[in-house]
Amino acid sequence: MNITKSIMDRIGGISPKSGGAKPRFDRKTFTLVSVTLLVLFPLLPFIDNYWIDVGFYFGIYALLGLSLNIVLGEVGLFDLGHTAFYAIGAYATAILNTKFHIPILALLPLSALAAGLFAWLVTAPVIHLKGDYLCIVTIGIGEIVRLTMINNPFGLTGGPNGINGIDTPNLIVPIISSRQFYYLIWAIIGIIAFGLVRLQRSRVGRAWNYIREDETAAEALGVDVRHYKLAAFVLGAALAGIAGNIYASKQMSVSPESFTFMESSLLFCIVLLGGLGSIPGTMLGALAITVFPEIFRPFAKYRLMFFGLALLLMMIFRPAGFLPRLRESGETLRAALRGKRRLPAEAKKTDKPEVRSPALADQGSPLLEVRGAELSFGGVTAVAGMDADITKGRITALIGPNGAGKTTLFNLITGIYKPQKGKINFKKEKISGDSPHAIVRKGIARTFQNIRIFPTLTCLENVLCGQHCRGSAGFVSSIFRLPSQRKEEATMLTYADHCLERVGLAESADRLASFLPYGKRRYLEIARALAAQPDLIVLDEPSSGLNDGETADLAKLLLSLLADGLSILLIEHDMSLVDMVSDHVIVMQSGRKIAEGAMCDIRRDPRVIEAYLGSEED
């Protein structure tokens, strides 16, 4: 596939409205020009202190925008109270500086720490809430923080008037002038943006995006969703705390009126105006928010009215934002790993990855045991005292009429539900009660009945999700690109490529998953599960929606996976597929096992015939 086409596809996938639009300019040139402009701006002869200050506040909003972008843009968590973290940073600086005379720059990390810690404390109990509910909680947190500052607890916050007399920073020379402040904030943004770009292109950044795209699928494929959500809030809050620190010292005062709900709404708009998850986009969003009121200053009375209108028009005509996030191709990811130095030997694409093949010796020994598993929803019993044994090195099929509890059993095995009674052992170790991501790490990976791929990520990134649980690179090693992280990343990329090739999707690696036709999406899900290097792969109706030819291809693929030493458990309605591949069939009805054995025996079992066709007397 040629490169222009692939770029078009990648942009097109972000929003149906901008589909197929050609990028009007090169992002690299854009970045270069903007950085040069930002550096030269305060030195231009016709720029006075007023405009340099505007540039400074642009910086504050850019930093706040970047901090919210982590939570809202990368992870997709609706945070409409982000100003709370900004306020905590500003007030921490103000209080510690005026009461204990700690220098401003020493308070910079402390403000970040205070805001991060606060975020952890307040979001940990609510992080499981979804969408709008979390949004409401964050609004509540924002209001509580603001009201607390107005109420002046223990005389700490100075009430509605806030705190005055905050020092200016001292970085070798005292930082006082508008120009010095301008360079201070932009230098900090430069460092932070550099780190954020690296995070975006790492295991951590991808995990965030998986959660944004489909939280359930991310968790079921081995991402510790809770951990990454909390980490996003803590990091986002810490950056907002840094912005608060610099803002407080520039203003030399803080007061509650700077931290209103309106302010949080503005930050939310910055991220959406720029483009979700896009770093240059967020900067542009901040520019629009700070410069817009300046341009319309002569119409002071009407400017916010226009601003509201502009937001509206923007969402109608360009909902994906100014500069939507582009996904990196596999080549870009690899090039980033190489850096200036030579490519590590193990990262060459031509190298064959080490494919784990479970020893053929213990074939036939039990792999998964379900004992008396029970689960009911309200009064409906979905699984009632189910027993099942899945044997190593076999394809086991789970069949049964609709509503028999097959998918529920799958959800029990993969940890999405916890059994109310009974237990499930995997490789002789109890797994019932573990969270889904932990079960993936132990060796069970799954696909979904109603396909759950990550639509706006590339196929390669989709498959890398499976590899997530086999890696360990965290924030520090990803930001500094430590040798261990580079090596791990290279291995992950190679393995993901291998899995794509395994299902015949190597050609589509850099395409957005949403551009795949339906049948290929099923294969992408299988590749993603394979990438988790499981012992047991659990497929929920893999043939649904496929035609006969495609089903035959699927059967071939399953048999070849079996030959590699994988064990497979599948739910299937297509008896021809069950016939073609399965060694062992388990029949479920009303949450119970009613028969099991080889397919030829199952066909003749009267209980099975009755379950499917009704008894003859009817």
Add this chain to the structure above:
Amino acid sequence: MSTFIEQLINGLTIGSFYALVALGYSMVYGVMKLINFAHGDLFAFGAYIGYTILTSAAGKVTASIGIWGGMAFTAGIVAICVAIAGVLVERIAYRPVYPSGRLSLVVSALGVAIFIQNSIMAIWGSRPQAFPASVVPSLRFSLLGIPVTALQVTILGISFALMFAIWMIVEKSTFGAAIRATALDRETATLLGIDVRKVIFFVFALGPGLGGVAGLMNGLYYRAISFNMGWNYGLKAFTATILGGIGNIPGAMIGGLLLGIVESLLSGYVSGAWKDVFVFLLLIATLIFRPTGILGEKTAEKV
């Protein structure tokens, strides 16, 4: 004891404003799955229109048909104007953005809220406005030894009548069934022949209409209104919606009344300054321990 009952009546009055606004949030959320951030500002818009009618154009109305007639007339006009504004908001700001997803809708809603709030400021000015005493009934009487104003009784009467009417429409009528079906599953409702556009139209006319009347009554009760009152009332009413169970009509009413009473008792017996902090803590606690609210039903996500 009598202070307690006074606080209770005061709480009920405030609570009925919250309940009326909460109904609008809840209906819109039910049908659109959207937090209509502009709703609070439509409430303020209603208060300002009522103010204009009562102070200028309809000063004559009050003179000719009396204070009560003037109030009823004003309430009718306010309801119609704010209902039209509500429908326009949906047409202009939400319908074109709907296909772009939830996040874009949130920004669009915030944009409309900012627009309405600042339009009010541009038209009526940034300083608070006061309702003149001549248009507000001043009748007071004592009920079992507790002082009550005629206005309080009227507000409570109108609010309960409106709530009862809405409850009847949504729970008992055929059209109400269409609304509930749309809230449950928009696509299926369309397939079953329900005119979803009509439902949306109705919800965006009725919700803001009620909110506008609540805004007017709120203005008459406190006698003062300000252009940015919508944020705060919107937020409180939204809290009430969550307390009662979002998307649930009786829940919104109960949530609103409960919140009013809790607030009033908190400011009477604990602390006026910390009252709102407690309210938001209550909101968060509800979401942690009973995210579906008092009357909401649990729904499980299908995997």
